[in-house]
Amino acid sequence: GAGVSQSPSNKVTExxxxxxxxxxxxxGHTALYWYRQSLGQGLEFLIYFQGNSAPDKSGLPSDxxxxxxxxxxxxxxxxxxxQQEDSAVYLCASSLGDRDQETQYFGPGTRLLVL
Amino acid sequence: xxxxxxxxxxxCAEGRAANLPCNHSTISGNEYVYWYRQxxxxxxxxxxxxxxxxxxxxxxxxxxxxxxxSSTLILPHATLRDTAVYYCIVRVWPGGSQGNLIFGKxxxxxxxx
Numbered sequence: 001g002a003g004v005s006q007s008p009s010n011k012v013t014e015x016x017x018x019x020x021x022x023x024x025x026x027x028g029h030t031a032l033y034w035y036r037q038s039l040g041q042g043l044e045f046l047i048y049f050q051g052n053s054a055p056d057k058s059g060l061p062s063d064x065x066x067x068x069x070x071x072x073x074x075x076x077x078x079x080x081x082x083q084q085e086d087s088a089v090y091l092c093a094s095s096l097g098d099r100d101q102e103t104q105y106f107g108p109g110t111r112l113l114v115l
Numbered sequence: 116x117x118x119x120x121x122x123x124x125x126x127c128a129e130g131r132a133a134n135l136p137c138n139h140s141t142i143s144g145n146e147y148v149y150w151y152r153q154x155x156x157x158x159x160x161x162x163x164x165x166x167x168x169x170x171x172x173x174x175x176x177x178x179x180x181x182x183x184x185s186s187t188l189i190l191p192h193a194t195l196r197d198t199a200v201y202y203c204i205v206r207v208w209p210g211g212s213q214g215n216l217i218f219g220k221x222x223x224x225x226x227x228x
Contacts, residue, residue, distance in 0.1 A: 042218040
């Protein structure tokens with residue numbers, strides 16, 4: 001499809017396990033964003049990529065969270081030693097670039113449940 | 116913190132225009148107003164954005180006051196499928212880490228038959 005895709009759509013894991021969430025941005029989009037949305041809450045910004053580099057990682061909630069992007073395309077968000085408070089919907093968005101008026105388009109999200 | 120203020124909820128009759136207000140009194144001259152919506156269990160969907168002129172697309176119209184301190188999103192003929200949370204966002208410029216969207220609580224619009 002032409003939109004942002006994310007996988008898996010749902011993930012249930014046990015506390016302490018590591019999880020990897022994947023984002024496939026729209027083809028040609030150089031900017032990629034990760035957000036998370038806890039139940040009943042607004043979206044919280046996590047990290048931004050321009051190409052393969054992440055200029056600002058300060059939005060990541062702890063050092064258990066990391067993200068990478070290879071080939072300027074697919075991105076993976078990894079959560080190590082998951083905790084119950086990590087349960088949320090993790091959303092990925094992409095845009096053409098890093099300029100004003102660059103609209104971000106969101107994927108459907110990955111629903112993570114940590115038991 | 117979000118730089119916008121929106122009513123928590125609104126109702127609209129099906130087929131009528133839905134007018135969703137947003138206050139952004141501290142907006143800077145180079146900041147755009149974006150509107151997204153989020154239908155239950157889906158990712159946010161882009162609707163429209165503008166700087167100072169009114170904008171219209173196939174989904175909605177955006178009316179921005181002359182002083183840019185407030186705006187209104189207009190859905191001309193609301194349908195049941197327009198029931199969603201609508202977010203008004205002032206996008207910080209320049210981009211990069213400041214280009215992320217800061218979502219507030221939004222307005223929950225309920226379209227009723």
